[in-house]
Amino acid sequence: xxxxxxxxxIASASAVAKVFVIGAIGYVSAIRPKAAPILPxxxxxxxxxxxxxxxxxxxxxxxxxxxxxxxxxxSLWIVLVSGIGVICLSYAIASLLGKLPFFRVDDRxxxxxxxxAAAFPNIVALPILIFPTxxxxxxxxxxxxxxxxxxxxxxxxxxxxxxxxxxxxxxFFAWNLLYWIIGYPTLVAAGKKRxxxxxxxxxxxxxxxxxxxxxxxxxxxxxxxxxxxxxQERQSNNSTAASVPEGVDENVVPDEDAQNESEARKRLKGIxxxxxxxxxxxxxxxxxxxxxxxxxxxxxxxxxxxxxxxxGPLRFLGSALESLGRAGASVGTLVVAAxxxxxxxxxxxxxAQGADTEVGTLNVSTSNNEHSTSMGSTTGLRESMRRxxxxxxxxxxxxMNAIKKRKPTLRMHFWFCISRLIVTPAIVCLxxxxxDCGGIMNGFPNLxxxxxxxxxxxxxxxxxxxxxxxxxxxxxxxxxxxVYLPSYLLSVVTIAAWTSLGLIISTPNEDGSSFxxx
Numbered sequence: 001x002x003x004x005x006x007x008x009x010i011a012s013a014s015a016v017a018k019v020f021v022i023g024a025i026g027y028v029s030a031i032r033p034k035a036a037p038i039l040p041x042x043x044x045x046x047x048x049x050x051x052x053x054x055x056x057x058x059x060x061x062x063x064x065x066x067x068x069x070x071x072x073x074x075s076l077w078i079v080l081v082s083g084i085g086v087i088c089l090s091y092a093i094a095s096l097l098g099k100l101p102f103f104r105v106d107d108r109x110x111x112x113x114x115x116x117a118a119a120f121p122n123i124v125a126l127p128i129l130i131f132p133t134x135x136x137x138x139x140x141x142x143x144x145x146x147x148x149x150x151x152x153x154x155x156x157x158x159x160x161x162x163x164x165x166x167x168x169x170x171x172f173f174a175w176n177l178l179y180w181i182i183g184y185p186t187l188v189a190a191g192k193k194r195x196x197x198x199x200x201x202x203x204x205x206x207x208x209x210x211x212x213x214x215x216x217x218x219x220x221x222x223x224x225x226x227x228x229x230x231x232q233e234r235q236s237n238n239s240t241a242a243s244v245p246e247g248v249d250e251n252v253v254p255d256e257d258a259q260n261e262s263e264a265r266k267r268l269k270g271i272x273x274x275x276x277x278x279x280x281x282x283x284x285x286x287x288x289x290x291x292x293x294x295x296x297x298x299x300x301x302x303x304x305x306x307x308x309x310x311x312g313p314l315r316f317l318g319s320a321l322e323s324l325g326r327a328g329a330s331v332g333t334l335v336v337a338a339x340x341x342x343x344x345x346x347x348x349x350x351x352a353q354g355a356d357t358e359v360g361t362l363n364v365s366t367s368n369n370e371h372s373t374s375m376g377s378t379t380g381l382r383e384s385m386r387r388x389x390x391x392x393x394x395x396x397x398x399x400m401n402a403i404k405k406r407k408p409t410l411r412m413h414f415w416f417c418i419s420r421l422i423v424t425p426a427i428v429c430l431x432x433x434x435x436d437c438g439g440i441m442n443g444f445p446n447l448x449x450x451x452x453x454x455x456x457x458x459x460x461x462x463x464x465x466x467x468x469x470x471x472x473x474x475x476x477x478x479x480x481x482x483v484y485l486p487s488y489l490l491s492v493v494t495i496a497a498w499t500s501l502g503l504i505i506s507t508p509n510e511d512g513s514s515f516x517x518x
Contacts (some may be wrong), residue, residue, distance in 0.1 A: 005504065007139040012499035015133035019126055020492050022330055028338030044335060048466070051331045056124065057290045059325025060169050060316065064294025066308040067162025073295070075445050079167045082452045083174030086428055090456070091119035091182070093427065103415040109197060110412065112190035113468070113476045114483060116183050118420045119460035123175055125332035127146035128169045130454060130499065135160035144447045160447070167451045169291055176285060179463075180278035187464065188471055195473055217418040337464045340485050378518050414421040416460075417487050421494040427458035429501060436505075437516035446506045453502035459491045460484055 028037040039047070068076070094115040097103045105111040134140050141156040144163070151159075284290055297304050307318035432449055435441040441449070465484070468477035 003081060005330045008507070009500050010505040011134050011137040011140055012503060013496050014137075015130045016492060018133050019129045019333060022178065022333045023337040023488070027341055029334065030338035030341040031073045039334065039338040043450070044339050045466075047331070048335050048339075048462075051328060051335060053286065055324050055331060057286050058321040059165075059328045060130070060287055060290040060309070061164035061294045061297075061323050061426055062338060063162060064169060064291060065297035065304055066318070066322075067159075067166045068295060068298040070299050072163070072166075073298075075443075075448070076167065076170045078444055079170045079175050079448050079451065082448070083171040083455070084178060086424075086452060086456050087119055087178050089427065090121075090420070090424045091115060093424050094118035094416075097415055097419045097423065103411065104408070104416070106255045107410050109193040110408070110476065110479050112193070113139070113187060113464075113480055114412070115419075116187045116190070117460040117480050117483070118181055118416060118424075120175060120183050120461050120464060121455065122336065122461045123168065123455045123458060124172055125329050125336060126495075127454055128165065129333060130495075131164040131168070131451075132161050134499070134503075135164065140503065144450075146239050148274035155485055163445075163447055164451060166443075167448055168455075169287075171451065171455055173282075173288065173291060176287065176452060177278060180281045181217075181275060183464075183469065185274060187502055188473070190476060192473065194473060198475055214385070222233035224378050227336040228241035243382030273483055337488075339462055339465070340481060340488060350504060384501060408479050413483060413486055416483050417490055420460060420487060421457060425494075427506060428453055428456040429498070432505060433516070446508050449506035450499075450502045453505070454495070454499055457491075457495055459487045489493070 027041065030041075031037055098105050098111050098115060105114070135157050138153070139152070141160040144160055145151065145156040147155070147159065212295065297307065306314040308314040308322075309315065312318070434443065435444075436449075460480070460483075462484075465477050465481050468474075468480065
């Protein structure tokens with residue numbers, strides 16, 4: 001037993017070390033050479049788009065087409081349901097912990113964005129790198145292989161990798177569906193709240209319609225405008241009163257029940273529209289199309305053999321897709337590591353927009369005023385108003401700089417890491433053990449248990465930051481990116497620990513008995 005546990009620890013540590021060696025290379029490539037980094041910030045979006053469309057999509061198709069058999073399709077629905085359950089559980093845990101006094105996040109807008117980030121982990125790039133390394137160890141591929149004893153080690157390894165990749169992509173389908181139903185709308189709403197709050201802070205520091213120079217010389221015109229405005233308002237009121245039919249009391253309040261029913265109907269309509277939009281977005285996404293085509297190919301044995309069997313007439317095409325797919329996870333990890341560096345540094349390196357322009361304008365205005373030859377009290381009042389506008393504009397610039405440099409608190413980091421990396425996987429492991437011991441999980445694939453546990457302990461997805469940035473919500477994006485960086489560093493230890501525990505829980509005995517029967 002001790003030898004088996006040692007082998008499990010070595011396997012999990014090796015798998016995680018591989019991922020973070022690639023991540024370290026991406027991190028260094030984002031900052032070195034200092035003058036012109038290998039992975040500059042300007043190239044991140046293009047590389048990420050290329051990676052998904054040209055590398056990940058072929059990987060999704062080839063993994064499902066070659067690794068899924070018609071008999072195995074019946075068990076994949078369990079992974080789909082488990083993925084939905086784990087994502088909802090992650091969101092609930094982050095929300096509940098965030099309400100405790102010790103973990104409470106003071107800024108509610110950041111809290112809304114970060115709990116979505118805590119619910120949707122990076123479940124593609126990292127697991128696709130972790131499981132092939134895990135499957136290299138005999139303690140893993142022998143435990144999860146369900147074929148005959150006459151199979152070779154190479155066949156067992158390939159079966160382990162293909163099945164784990166298929167489960168990962170089915171899990172990703174659940175992730176994608178919930179992201180468009182819950183994640184994306186909540187994320188954008190949270191970002192808009194942050195942006196509105198910042199705009200309100202800036203507007204509070206700016207002068208409210210200060211008098212212009214011409215106002216002092218046009219008092220008669222202003223009075224005339226006010227009188228005409230009053231006359232127009234009276235005429236508008238008279239016409240409105242005339243438009244009310246006789247016998248109708250305009251002061252009657254509408255029925256409250258009718259209003260509530262109308263609001264409930266609007267809410268229901270909004271929910272249905274949101275759900276429909278999520279289904280449409282999921283169905284038309286390239287990843288889903290690749291999944292469907294992969295499953296169709298897997299259900300047509302002659303086509304599958306022609307593409308992926310040795311000596312098949314279309315083997316050149318299947319081999320090309322597999323070769324492209326192998327690079328997808330590594331490139332994705334490089335991009336994630338480099339993006340975390342650029343996004344975390346963006347706050348310190350980005351000046352407040354419009355600051356230089358405003359300062360230049362103020363200097364020119366002051367220079368011109370030095371040559372003013374006006375005399376009297378009017379000139380003094382004008383100079384006083386100009387000085388006030390200058391002071392308020394400079395205050396506005398300082399407020400903008402403070403917003404740009406706003407950073408997450410230590411409590412925010414602690415709450416996010418605890419909920420995402422520790423509490424959620426702990427509860428998932430306890431639920432799997434309870435279901436295993438209670439007989440609820442009879443027939444649940446052992447490898448699927450490990451896939452669910454590993455996916456539950458991963459750090460947040462990079463798509464969260466990209467979504468906020470694409471919507472112009474840079475403030476919320478910078479907060480999430482700064483929280484991500486330490487969580488990714490800490491996950492080096494937590495992923496290895498939970499992967500080891502997941503192997504112990506999911507690996508069956510030689511007689512096929514589960515964890516509870518040992």
